[in-house]
Amino acid sequence: MLKLSPSDVETYNRQGFLITGHKIGADRLSTLHRAVESVIEANPDVRPERLVNIHQPGRNPQGLVGDRRFLDIAREPDIVDLVNDVIGPDIILWGAQLFCKPAGDGMAVPWHQDGYYWPIRPLANCTAWLALDACTVGNGCLRVISGSHRERRLFSHLREAREGQVLDLEVKPEEIDETSIVDVELEAGQVALLDVFLVHGSNPNRSANRRAALAMRYIPGTSYIDMELFSPRALWLLRGKDHTGRNDFDVFHRELTREEI
Template structure:
């Protein structure tokens, strides 16, 4: 399967830092991805995350590395090379009251460079009641790095952790909503949101009494991105085969588009 990206979608991504890609997964891909992720989920948690699931699952490996997804990323980032950084499973079960606070992703990660992004794949229909993502349009162009937080078991912020000196305290964006353009979309299963790693975003609580909200986030990096030794939220994101300043090309961060 190929997926054409329009000039308007590229322009929206560059301007806003987030854009919807309707029907990025075909029905058979959606069903296979649901089956793979359901095997990975711990249903005892109302809010569940798992990292690097692609390494243990043939379908997820195909989806992340060999499907049309890397080519979509290459177009949006306008890059000649794409590395898979990692993947992450998210689920919010029905009546999960906690919201995911505002943050941007790249301060959590051991990578530096402008070309870092996520494809966030909706595995269920997502309404305004079932925990949709929100984005502050254009925030990726602020070049502001906000202090990461340690997430509690329900996905809410538990505490900040030690970060680099130039990282800023997180403003109270909820009290500043009128000052920003907030993007929030209802999605159909198989749709995706492409967003930049510095885009400030959050997720509403899942207040639906019946609807699960499963999301599959695949993180990618372009040719300008290098490894950065420093604070990272999860040791599983660190790469023992790389040193500070190295290109990402490695077993853990494979090249999935373009030449080595």
């Protein structure tokens, strides 16, 4: 069983993020690279930075075609072990998004908090952020405002639809502490963990190198997603139990065809 050290957990709690010591193997990484190419080809009308619920095989409720290989990595015991150490033993997988920034014109992600978008009650989530390519300052790596999660509050956001940005909501500029900005550079295969209240974003990719990453979303079994306020999606109870009794683990699941298996 993979475990974070007490120092790792302290760092996560203090910073709101952690670059873990875990790195997936080269063969697994190659498999996921093929999955990236597969879903980009299967969803030609969607920007590769906006491939939501891409872990759900077949066509998901958002109308996108996903790939089983992303579901497999999101349920990988080593990944779930890391999440276990920061949100506890009752773990529900509810989402995964591919953020693939093409070389030359990869879109920016403005400063935001994930929790501003999600009707999770009470609000709790850990995102396991897997670098599928090397993520550097040059190709638009993840950036965070270290410590911005500590007050456990949602900052004011502005609706600002800008060309070349993935999201249309962003934290008000006066809320951003630029002295606490950290560029999270990762090698391909490395995993980082992010708290739901952490302010984060990324610059555009103007480099000659693609920057792909998979964000896998997990809530503890003490929280539920209010599906009346959210786009529909499937949930997987990976460990422990749903203490709320309000998460539906059957809806939007279906039998896979032989080709999808």
